[in-house]
Amino acid sequence: MPVSRRSLLRNCASFPVYALVAELARAAPRTQAVPARRWLSLQSELARALAGGKISPADWHQQVNELSKDVDLESLAHELRRAxxxxxxxxxxxxxxxxxxxxxxxxxxxxxxxxxxxxxxxxxxxxxxxxxxxxxxxxxxxxxxxxxxxxxxxxxxxxxxxxxxxxxxxxxxxxxxxxxxxxxxxxxxxxxxxxxxxxxxxxxxxxxxxxxxxxxxxxxxxxxxxxxxxxxxxxxxxxxxxxxxxxxxx
Ligand SMILES: [Fe+2]
The missing domain is CATH 2.60.120.10 (Jelly Rolls)
Structure with a gap:
């Protein structure tokens, strides 16, 4: 049975984010949007990994773009209204x-x-x-x-x-x-x-x-x-x- 994108995000908090995003890219079908809070915190992990040299610029590039494909834009709009x-x-x-x-x-x-x-x-x-x-x-x-x-x-x-x-x-x-x-x-x-x-x-x-x-x-x-x-x-x-x-x- 395919793993939904959201459940993968929720259940794999300790998994390195850069591996997680690659895993998400293979997970199908993509039926669940990534909530803005989760998107923001995954961006933090990716940013730290890039600044710390744990992932290459090319990997960061690919994973950030991948991560954004399924962000819940309604929930992002909500966060921006509160920001x-x-x-x-x-x-x-x-x-x-x-x-x-x-x-x-x-x-x-x-x-x-x-x-x-x-x-x-x-x-x-x-x-x-x-x-x-x-x-x-x-x-x-x-x-x-x-x-x-x-x-x-x-x-x-x-x-x-x-x-x-x-x-x-x-x-x-x-x-x-x-x-x-x-x-x-x-x-x-x-x-x-x-x-x-x-x-x-x-x-x-x-x-x-x-x-x-x-x-x-x-x-x-x-x-x-x-x-x-x-x-x-x-x-x-x-x-x-x-x-x-x-x-x-x-
Ligand atoms: Fe620029």
Missing amino acids: RIKDAGAPFGHDPQKRFVTILGEDDAPVRLGYGLALFDFGPESVITPHAHRYMASAHMVIDGRVRVRTFDRVKDEENFLILRPTQDTLAEPGHSAAMTSSTDNVHWFAPRSSRAMTIDVIIDGLDRGKDRYLIEPVDPLRGSQLSDGTIRAPLISFERSMELYRASS
Whole structure:
């Protein structure tokens, strides 16, 4: 008899989460959604495993995306309504509005997740322009509307350029998670395809000891040179130039 996803989650609390998520991927049928509290705590275990070097960035990437496929979005919405939400300042250019999220426990005290959580609220003209990252990992999950998600592997660094390989161009709906790590999908780009859209972002920074906590590097794949092996030699550009060049419709 197949094991339901929820019962597996409930019964295997002591099982290493990274093995658990792989097990969940094989468990069928998927009839039960993962409650938001469980999703948040499994994210904590995955974040700790990544920061502690117990799983590779590629494994974290795959497992975070897998975990999000069955999250109960109603229960996540309930947690977000209870949470403390704080604006992260006025958006730069046509960035979406970013908001920091503090999840509250049963006693209304802040829950220490071990990772950052932020909402990105897109209007019709908002866009997260294409950019690369260092020293961090993140996963944007769509929770409202539709978002065109484009990702690229960072194959090689050259002076003022990145060699990129396109990996994904998807019209993402609620429950779709797009992770990025140093090894996989290091460049991402999010543009709404509905009048409103929202993502929730799991953020783990400070992954490289002795370096900055994170570094964001805007890049221009649309004006890069197509190379014969299918990669793109894309120029690194400033944040201001990125805002000039990229719109929601780009
Ligand atoms: Fe990013």
